[in-house]
Amino acid sequence: MAELKVGDRILLLDEDGFLDNAADWDEEVAHVLATTEEVELTQEHWDIINYLREYYAEFGVAPMVRKMLKDTGKKQSEIYTLFPSGPGKGACKIAGLPKPTGCV
Amino acid sequence: MNQKDLRPQELGKPCEQLIQLNDLMPLSFPYDQPGMEPDFPDVKPEWREKYCTSLDGCAGIDTLQRPKTEAEEIEFVQKFLNGLEKIFSDANNGVLQPLKLSFEYCAKCNTCSDACHIYKASGDNELYRPIFRADVLRKIYNKYFTSGGKLYKKFIGGDIDVNWETIARLGELAYRCNLCRRCAQTCPLGLDNSLFAKEIRKIFSQEMGIAPTPLHDKGTILQLKTGSSTGVGKAAFVDMVEFMEEDIEDRIGRKIKIPIDKKGADILLVHNTGEFVAWPENPAAFAILFEEAGVDWTLSSDMIGYDSVNYGIWYDDAQAKKVALQQMQAAKELGVRRIVIGECGHAHKAAGVVADRFLYGEDKVPVESWLPIMWDLVKNKRLRFDPNKNNFPITLHDPCNMVRQMGIVQPQRDILKNITHQFREMTPHGVDNYCCGGGSGFAIMNSFNFDKFRDKLSARVKFEQILRAFSDTIDDSSIPKYICAPCSNCKGTMRGILKYYDATEKFNVQYGGLVELMVNALVSVDKPYLEFLDE
Numbered sequence: 001m002a003e004l005k006v007g008d009r010i011l012l013l014d015e016d017g018f019l020d021n022a023a024d025w026d027e028e029v030a031h032v033l034a035t036t037e038e039v040e041l042t043q044e045h046w047d048i049i050n051y052l053r054e055y056y057a058e059f060g061v062a063p064m065v066r067k068m069l070k071d072t073g074k075k076q077s078e079i080y081t082l083f084p085s086g087p088g089k090g091a092c093k094i095a096g097l098p099k100p101t102g103c104v
Numbered sequence: 105m106n107q108k109d110l111r112p113q114e115l116g117k118p119c120e121q122l123i124q125l126n127d128l129m130p131l132s133f134p135y136d137q138p139g140m141e142p143d144f145p146d147v148k149p150e151w152r153e154k155y156c157t158s159l160d161g162c163a164g165i166d167t168l169q170r171p172k173t174e175a176e177e178i179e180f181v182q183k184f185l186n187g188l189e190k191i192f193s194d195a196n197n198g199v200l201q202p203l204k205l206s207f208e209y210c211a212k213c214n215t216c217s218d219a220c221h222i223y224k225a226s227g228d229n230e231l232y233r234p235i236f237r238a239d240v241l242r243k244i245y246n247k248y249f250t251s252g253g254k255l256y257k258k259f260i261g262g263d264i265d266v267n268w269e270t271i272a273r274l275g276e277l278a279y280r281c282n283l284c285r286r287c288a289q290t291c292p293l294g295l296d297n298s299l300f301a302k303e304i305r306k307i308f309s310q311e312m313g314i315a316p317t318p319l320h321d322k323g324t325i326l327q328l329k330t331g332s333s334t335g336v337g338k339a340a341f342v343d344m345v346e347f348m349e350e351d352i353e354d355r356i357g358r359k360i361k362i363p364i365d366k367k368g369a370d371i372l373l374v375h376n377t378g379e380f381v382a383w384p385e386n387p388a389a390f391a392i393l394f395e396e397a398g399v400d401w402t403l404s405s406d407m408i409g410y411d412s413v414n415y416g417i418w419y420d421d422a423q424a425k426k427v428a429l430q431q432m433q434a435a436k437e438l439g440v441r442r443i444v445i446g447e448c449g450h451a452h453k454a455a456g457v458v459a460d461r462f463l464y465g466e467d468k469v470p471v472e473s474w475l476p477i478m479w480d481l482v483k484n485k486r487l488r489f490d491p492n493k494n495n496f497p498i499t500l501h502d503p504c505n506m507v508r509q510m511g512i513v514q515p516q517r518d519i520l521k522n523i524t525h526q527f528r529e530m531t532p533h534g535v536d537n538y539c540c541g542g543g544s545g546f547a548i549m550n551s552f553n554f555d556k557f558r559d560k561l562s563a564r565v566k567f568e569q570i571l572r573a574f575s576d577t578i579d580d581s582s583i584p585k586y587i588c589a590p591c592s593n594c595k596g597t598m599r600g601i602l603k604y605y606d607a608t609e610k611f612n613v614q615y616g617g618l619v620e621l622m623v624n625a626l627v628s629v630d631k632p633y634l635e636f637l638d639e
Contacts, residue, residue, distance in 0.1 A: 060340060061334065
């Protein structure tokens, strides 16, 4: 299993680079995860990340992509500009959400 | 090694990788040009070290790890042999007879090889011949479960070294078959080689506790815990349905109240929950059509009542049964007259065929496919269409479970003829279709490089069929071309190959289900429903 060094901490990542333990996440971790995605976090990124985390805290899963676009007022292409790996493998990963599962 | 000479006993041979994936079946225009297809990625050394990549350089089972001690290796092999003995015992109720027939009566005529899309895509590589894994299994069985000396064993084919590598490779090889059963359909003796792949998967899961994470831990187990393999619980499900109502209003200006938990409804419609998460326009289209036609229907928000998936049917009978029982219970509690399965192929088979053998009498609610019901609504003019609205080439993919396994062939074609003038069949089609390449769990198995195996190999024949179906317009990117794939798994595979081959970007090849096309052609809806038609 891959590891992620954040300050003094060594965190475990799954093979796709998602946090193995969602509880490990904090803002510092987000910054380091962002570097694995070659993304430099701006306020625009944080708006998406905070939205995702709030939804996840309430419902225990990531929101539907369509809902995320509507609630954040972004187009899909804009999400891909911010997070080149896309809403699931990019935005959700940096926001510390678990990897999507099931037939999605 | 010349890959045409690979023999079953070589599965036990110590070597880094038995075959290389090259000399694949060529693709048609425009993918016959150099540089159109990405190369297969190299195996990472850390994968080789820890997992089983020694078959073909791919690894599908992320829980199959190399033993650390000799004792672990012995235990691994012994557990497999225990399981092997068990599948040939009376305990393997329901499967024993066809399994034994297929085991004992195969004449090795190889008619099935030409029917197998993975074998053909591989450029006729021995490893993927449908009878190859059965031959390996025969050798292991003969080695351990027949009497006689070494010379005799060699004579009857018990000449195979059995160690971790042999069994692990066989486990991986069980995940190089989509369980599409096209081989069984063509066998002159009526034997079913896919049974071996399925039974090996069962031994691995049920006896050895080894199954791909996306199918088991993050599939069945997550479903039993949260209600869905997507992890969607009741609150999230209700939130999604509310969002769909808003989305329908935004999209086509129609206010719809989607019924949830309506007691005593005629129809409980159950989707693959992946549809709500990844393709909400599909369950939304069902809602639009059912409401317009005045169907008495409902969704269930009960734990597990909103997710039709049952991955157990691909790898573990016990898990399949657990899920099927709970799904049926959710329907019983609502007091609906019948369960209708939406656009999900394996859910059709799981609820309509497999669970039909698990459950009877009081425990059972009748299960139907959405297709004949939808055709009735079209035929009886409860829905009105303008076929000119779907004015672009459309081809149809036949999901194996609905079509070959269950014989639902005509309703989808009759519907298509009512909603477009531009329908063209793939060749072959109907019950002779080829699997999308994502069947039996491949569509959601993305560990290591397994997604590339799917895109490049198991989905290759399907991609070729698509290229041929659209050969008249493929290189005109101003014309959208639509693959109608009414199954969540098949859609996932389509999304994968269109991205892998960059076919949407370069050639405007689109994909989706059937109900979205239906809504797009509704006379009562003014705006296009399909997003790729947006200016």
